[in-house]
Amino acid sequence: xxxxxxxxxxxxxxxxxxxxxxxxxxxxxxxxxxxxxxxxxxxxxxxxxxxxxxxxxxxxxxxxxxxxxxxxxxxxxxxxxxxxxxxxxxxxxxxxxxxxxxxxxxxxxxxxxxxxxxxxxxxxxxxxxxxxxxxxxxxxxxxxxxxxxxxxxxxxxxxxxxxxxxxxxxxxxxxxxxxxxxxxxxxxxxxxxxxxxxxxxxxxxxxx
Amino acid sequence: xxxxxxxxxxxxxxxxxxxxxxxxxxxxxxxxxxxxxxxxxxxxxxxxxxxxxxxxxxxxxxxxxxxxxxxxxxxxxxxxxxxxxxxxxxxxxxxxxxxxxxxxxxxxxxxxxxxxxxxxxxxxxxxxxxxxxxxxxxxxxxxxxxxxxxxxxxxxxxxxxxxxxxxxxxxxxxxxxxxxxxxxxxxxxxxxxxxxxxxxxxxxxxxx
DNA sequence: CGGCATCCGTGACGATACTG
DNA sequence: CAGTATCGTCACGGATGCCG
Numbered sequence: 001x002x003x004x005x006x007x008x009x010x011x012x013x014x015x016x017x018x019x020x021x022x023x024x025x026x027x028x029x030x031x032x033x034x035x036x037x038x039x040x041x042x043x044x045x046x047x048x049x050x051x052x053x054x055x056x057x058x059x060x061x062x063x064x065x066x067x068x069x070x071x072x073x074x075x076x077x078x079x080x081x082x083x084x085x086x087x088x089x090x091x092x093x094x095x096x097x098x099x100x101x102x103x104x105x106x107x108x109x110x111x112x113x114x115x116x117x118x119x120x121x122x123x124x125x126x127x128x129x130x131x132x133x134x135x136x137x138x139x140x141x142x143x144x145x146x147x148x149x150x151x152x153x154x155x156x157x158x159x160x161x162x163x164x165x166x167x168x169x170x171x172x173x174x175x176x177x178x179x180x181x182x183x184x185x186x187x188x189x190x191x192x193x194x195x196x197x198x199x200x201x202x203x204x205x206x207x208x
Numbered sequence: 209x210x211x212x213x214x215x216x217x218x219x220x221x222x223x224x225x226x227x228x229x230x231x232x233x234x235x236x237x238x239x240x241x242x243x244x245x246x247x248x249x250x251x252x253x254x255x256x257x258x259x260x261x262x263x264x265x266x267x268x269x270x271x272x273x274x275x276x277x278x279x280x281x282x283x284x285x286x287x288x289x290x291x292x293x294x295x296x297x298x299x300x301x302x303x304x305x306x307x308x309x310x311x312x313x314x315x316x317x318x319x320x321x322x323x324x325x326x327x328x329x330x331x332x333x334x335x336x337x338x339x340x341x342x343x344x345x346x347x348x349x350x351x352x353x354x355x356x357x358x359x360x361x362x363x364x365x366x367x368x369x370x371x372x373x374x375x376x377x378x379x380x381x382x383x384x385x386x387x388x389x390x391x392x393x394x395x396x397x398x399x400x401x402x403x404x405x406x407x408x409x410x411x412x413x414x415x416x
Numbered sequence: 417c418g419g420c421a422t423c424c425g426t427g428a429c430g431a432t433a434c435t436g
Numbered sequence: 437c438a439g440t441a442t443c444g445t446c447a448c449g450g451a452t453g454c455c456g
C-alpha cells in the first residue's frame with residue numbers, strides 16, 4: 001500500500017500519472033485487458049515484477065477503482081482480478097503508448113519475454129469492429145473482441161466461440177505487424193497471413 | 209544517468225514505458241511541448257522535482273533521442289532543451305492520459321500547483337486545425353499552434369503574432385473545460401468565453 | 417545567477433524465503 | 437495458490453556547494 005506520492009499539479013495528465021504512473025501499473029492493466037486473471041497468472045506473465053510489488057499495485061488499483069477482486073465459483077475457488085469500466089477506459093492510453101513504442105521495438109532481444117496476447121494491442125486498431133477474431137501464432141493463440149461495449153478486449157488461447165475470422169501467421173510476419181513495418185492488409189495480400197472464417201472481416205480481408 | 213532498467217518485454221507498450229515510464233519524464237515532455245525551455249524554467253514549472261533527477265532525466269531523454277540541447281544566441285547565451293520530432297510524437301500519449309485523467313481532476317486542491325499552459329492540452333482537441341489561438345486566463349496567458357507540422361504545440365504567454373482567435377475566460381470556466389464538464393462550444397454559447405479575432409475559428413465559435 | 421554535482425535520509429524496488 | 441516477511445540496493449526528494 002503506497003502512501004500516494006502525488007505530483008500535486010492541477011493537470012489531468014499529471015492526475016492520470018498519479019494513478020497509473022507507478023512502475024508496472026500500466027502493464028498490469030495490459031494483462032487485465034485480457035479478462036479476469038489470477039494472481040499467479042499475472043505474476044507469470046509479468047516477468048521481473050516481485051510478489052510484493054504486484055500485491056501492492058493490485059491493492060492500489062482496487063482502492064483507486066481500476067480493478068475489482070472477485071472469488072471464482074466453487075470448483076477452483078480462487079481470486080481473480082478484473083478491470084472495472086474505469087480501468088478498461090485506459091485502453092486508449094495503452095494504444096497510444098504502443099503506437100509510439102513501435103519504433104523502439106526492433107528485433108526481439110534474447111532477454112525479451114514474450115506472450116502471444118501482447119500482439120493483441122497492435123492488431124486492435126487494424127480490425128476495428130470485426131467482432132470475434134482468433135489469432136494463431138507459433139508462440140501461442142489469442143483472440144480479440146472487437147466492438148464489445150464491455151468485458152475483456154482480448155483473451156489468451158483460442159476463441160471461446162466460433163470466431164468471425166481466424167488468422168494464422170508465422171513469427172516473422174507477426175513481429176513485422178507489431179513493428180508497423182507492414183499493415184495487416186499488406187500481409188494478407190502477400191500471403192503471409194492465412195485467413196479463414198465466415199465473418200464479414202474474414203471475407204473483406206480475403207478479397208483485398 | 210540511469211542504468212536503463214528495462215521491462216525486457218517484446219511489447220511496444222512496454223518498450224515505450226522503458227523510455228518514458230520513469231517518474232517525471234512525461235511531465236517534462238508536457239513542458240517541452242510548449243517549446244524550448246531552460247533548465248531553470250523547467251525546474252520552476254515542475255514543482256517537486258529535485259535538481260539531480262531533472263538533470264538525469266534530461267540526459268536520458270537526450271540520449272534516447274527525445275530532446276536536444278542547444279545553446280541560445282549570444283545575448284543571454286543559455287542552454288535550452290527542446291523536443292525532437294520523435295519527442296513531439298508523444299503528444300497523443302499525453303492527450304490520452306489527459307483525457308482519462310479528467311475524471312480524476314475534480315476541484316483544485318490547496319496543494320495543487322498550476323500553470324496557465326497546462327490548460328493547453330484539454331483545449332487542443334477542441335480546436336483542431338484552428339491555427340494560432342491565444343488564451344487569456346486569470347492565472348496567465350498561453351497560446352496554441354493548431355495544425356502546425358513541427359515546432360511547439362503551445363507556448364507560454366501571449367501569441368507571438370496576431371492570433372486567429374483570442375479566448376478570454378475566468379478561472380471557473382477554464383476548470384470546467386479542463387474537467388470536461390462542458391465543451392468549449394457550450395461555454396462560448398453561454399457567454400462564459402469571450403471570443404475575438406478574425407480567423408475562421410473565431411467566427412465559427414461566435415456563430416455557434 | 418543559471419546549471420548542474422554531491423551528499424544524505426527515506427522510501428520504493430527486486431529477489432528470495434516462508435506461511436496459511 | 438496467494439500472498440506476507442525480510443533484506444539489500446537503488447531511486448527519489450531536499451539541501452547545499454561549486455563553478456562558469
